[in-house]
Amino acid sequence: MVNLELEEALEQLEEILLSADIGTATTADILTDLRATARGEKIDPEDIKMVLRGKILEVLRMGTDKGETTESPSALRYSPDGLTVWMVMGANGMGKTTTIGKLAARLRGEGKRVLVAACDTFRAAAVDQLEEWANRAQVDIHRPQEGETEPWKVVEAALDEALTPLPDESGRLPYDVMIVDTAGRLANNVDLNEELEKMVKVTSKRLPAAPAEILLVVDASIGRNAVEQARIWQEDIGVTGLVVTKLDGTARAGFVVSVVRDLNLPVKLVGVGEKLEDLRDFDAENYVDALFGYNPQQARLLEERMGALMRERAEKEAAEKRLIEEQSRKMLAEMTKGQKQQQAASKGGGGDSMFELVTADG
Template structure:
């Protein structure tokens, strides 16, 4: 789960949806990471966020992930709450949040682009997470989102397991999008893996070619330097003879 070896702390800031905290606690246990939850009867998310950041700084955590409640763009109260969460984070760490990710269901289709546009204006987004790509939804709206909003997709969900949230690989996604058969989740995952392996092989080959070209260039430079060193004594010797002849001619005239 925590493949990067970082110390991760979750903040359960979804105080709106029933059982949201319990669900996040379950995932924290599966991922073997710590979590800060609201105190009993606590309805506002701000204290949870502040407590999580303080704990992270005091105890040396590398990353804090704040889980907020889902909301529609036209829900004024929840939107204000989201701005408040962001302000709370900034009060603790002026340069934060370092990432603000919008999680969207692939089944939303074109509506996801509209949602992303609104949220980008409201709170400022740094990327998207697209879930449920293992279903019948193809996720073609991703291309529109990137093109129109210049908003990158950071992660994709292709299942319900803890390892099914993956880094977004654009070439693999396009390949899967074009060749994916509806309902065939296994085929999608196989295409993603195969395309990723091809990309890694191309990078390895490019690195090998670069290193080979560099080695050849260094060898040619070395040969050039050796040739220059061999020519230098001969030039000096020739110069010496020339001076000697000139002196002899001057002596004869005298």
């Protein structure tokens, strides 16, 4: 009966996962793992959703727990010293320029000095659009100079500007972070991808630790197509993280689970609106709860139940450990006792033989 209830619960979860656009292969793997966990740990079918939530959170956190002191994979990476360079890429219409503007505004709000490098020389209006966002964010922009039609040359000139010390004899650089805009491209556009590879090489030649991030911007509404885009660009360019835009307007964002699980590629940021402040750190818990339609109260109850289950499991493991230790102590004590008896018997063995001889003669 319990197995039947478990399979019915898993069927319902399969429908939820597939409708959320998590994908058939990822869904099958998750359910196989879930089934094994439920049977191995004798979890009630009614608790299966809670366990699923925990497993997807584990995937999205890439093996780091909520309470760990290690840096989250979703945290943006900075160069250890000097200028930090981030490159932002993606197909046209994904919200790349908007994301750069929001990111620049956020950094400025944190007290960082930001330079935006307009390296999209392919689309005529791209530089003007980026400049508009840079003005809104109140940060500087490096525009291509006349005759600079090759993006790698624009990157080089922007690096010259960002790496020239201030004239105040302090030796400080004028900027903390440089965000590089790139031309929108499809994942299979060989020419534009080679161009981007050259931009990366030029940057790393000037700064060995750069770029600290190569961020791929994807629109949440494109669903599973984002997985293949990310796969190609990760192999060709070395994408380090994902920015998911329009996450507020779609329920088809389950592909994020596949990207993280299959490509080991973390989600860094999410766009949830059109305002400058509508760019947020990726929160795995909020994402999972929104994916499954949990309201805050339901999420809290699931969290509490999961906590109780983990405590029960820990107590059970501790009790089993104590039992094993007690059994080991008893076995050791019996072995020690047996050894002592054997030693005593071997020491007194000659006397016993003489006694037998005397009594036999008597």
